[in-house]
Amino acid sequence: MLSALRSSTLAIGLTLLTLPAYAFDTTARAAYVMDQKTGTVLLSKEADQPLPPASMSKLMTLYVAFEALRDGRLTLNETLPVSEHAMSYGGSTMFLNTQDRPTVEDLLRGIIVLSGNDACVVIAEALSPDGTEAGFARYMTQRGKQIGMDNSNFANSNGWPAAGHMMSVHDLAVLANRLISDFPEYYPLFAEEEFEFDGRAPSNKRNRNPLLNLGIGADGLKTGHTQEAGYGLVGSAKQGDRRVIFVLTGLDSTGTRAEEAEAVVNWSFRNFVERTVANADEPIAEAKVWMGAQKTVGLVPQEDLTLLFPVLNDKDIDAEVVYDGPVNAPIRKGQQVAELVIKPEGLPEIRRPLVAAQDVPLGGFVVRMMTVGGIVMKDFINNPLESM
Incomplete structure (x- = not known):
């Protein structure tokens, strides 16, 4: 009693x-910024609102793939078949066809650097409980909740616009933190600026992350864009022993995305100190x-x-x-x-x-x-x- x-x-x-009463003034529809080492949340705007994540949701496909590699259910040099369904996606692709048998390593780079929608489906169908992308999406939703992503629901493996395919920026930050912490051996892939797969996509060989070559410590993770979602970025940067993880979504152009992302990184490191x-x-x-x-x-x-x-x-x-x-x-x-x-x-x-x-x-x-x-x-x- x-x-x-x-x-x-x-x-x-x-x-x-006390932390300041003001916060970073962003035009993003939703935003979340956290210091990884201390767990301090520096910015939270509509953080738990489920929104269309576009290609940023590919990070969940990558997380599941990294788990499969860790558990021995996949190997980097293993080759996988390409289905007609995987070929059916437009947008950013590796230009795969059904005669291809790409390695898992090539597919991972195809997802991270090229944002390949087709590469996501190849991974999804290989790991799906029922062999379909839809089954993999259900698995992604279930696994996401197990690691603390309470406001995410997946309808596909790559973020192609679909009813009910939603993530919150908070969930995306949780996922980014898990990718960095759980799989340090694979995280360097996110900093690769270029990947040429069989010379097929000369116009789609560069990483779309606008921060990677600016010298501010940026080393990941994933951009996203659809008409409904706007322009977004799940990013991370490390300076000294501090790492900042941030998510911006709903911006109106690639230029605005680049400017706001760089400004968020600089604000996070210059205006706060550890005690x-x-x-x-x-x-x-x-x-x-x-x-x-x-x-x-x-x-x-x-x-x-x-x-x-x-x-x-x-x-x-x-x-x-x-x-x-x-x-x-x-x-x-x-x-x-x-x-x-x-x-x-x-x-x-x-x-x-x-x-x-x-x-x-x-x-x-x-x-x-x-x-x-x-x-x-x-x-x-x-x-x-x-x-x-």
């Missing part, structure tokens, strides 16, 4: 500098304990807590610790018992888990009886008639 009580304003000796605000071995607060050998337990972050803050700051903000308490003993060291909540002005709140700094065993008989007795006495004082 007492464990249902909520403590949301536990004072702690931690003062944090360690809590150390994993230093308690920042205490939580009350129920029936424990100790009355309180120290709270520490699971690891050193480093966040991004603006270069210029003009006011402070106090962090809060939120937990359901008192916390029932016994408590194990490292057990999550609370959250640190930081509410940056103008940006989504930041929540980080706090864990017990030490073991707290269950109190002895005397401790338990005194605790129960105190509750009974308090109840009698507050409600004397009801207790008679």
Whole structure:
């Protein structure tokens, strides 16, 4: 019963500098920018709204293909057949035909560099549970939800306009982060600027990512464009030990896409700095304990807590610790018992888990009886008639 009580304003000796009330001024229909190392969200605009993703959804096909390579269900030098259905797509293609048997490695480059719609279908039909692109799309939707993409639904493997084919920019950022983190051995493919497949597509051999050769650390990931979706880009850039992941969609031209993407990267690196605000071995607060050998337990972050803050700051903000308490003993060291909540002005709140700094065993008989007795006495004082 007492464990249902909520403590949301536990004072702690931690003062944090607020992020700015302003955000990057983008004309994109939806946008999402995050710092990968700290998880700090720098920009969020219509982030969870499902929208047509165009070719940016090819990233999910690539993720599934990389999983198959990791699991041994595909190999890079394996060749795959090309179906009539794969040939039926227009737009950006590798100009495959049914006499071809491209290698998986060529198909991956065909998707990443050339944005090949046909290459996506070849991969899809090879990995589909039922051998069809539609079956692969259903698998993509299911797998996406398993890795945290709650606002994505796939109707095909390549982002060709289709009813119900939707992704949010937040989901695209989640996917980009997983591609970078889960498959570092394949991520360098996204920085390749040119790929010639059998000399067939001289006009379609260059990567459409406008940031790759600008010297700003950009090394991925995927552009997209349809009339309905507008122009979009899932991008990432690394400078020093910081990496920024960003998604822009719904822009009106390739030029605007290039300008806004470059501006987002520069803004993200120039206007924020890292600061360690809590150390994993230093308690920042205490939580009350129920029936424990100790009355309180120290709270520490699971690891050193480093966040991004603006270069210029003009006011402070106090962090809060939120937990359901008192916390029932016994408590194990490292057990999550609370959250640190930081509410940056103008940006989504930041929540980080706090864990017990030490073991707290269950109190002895005397401790338990005194605790129960105190509750009974308090109840009698507050409600004397009801207790008679």
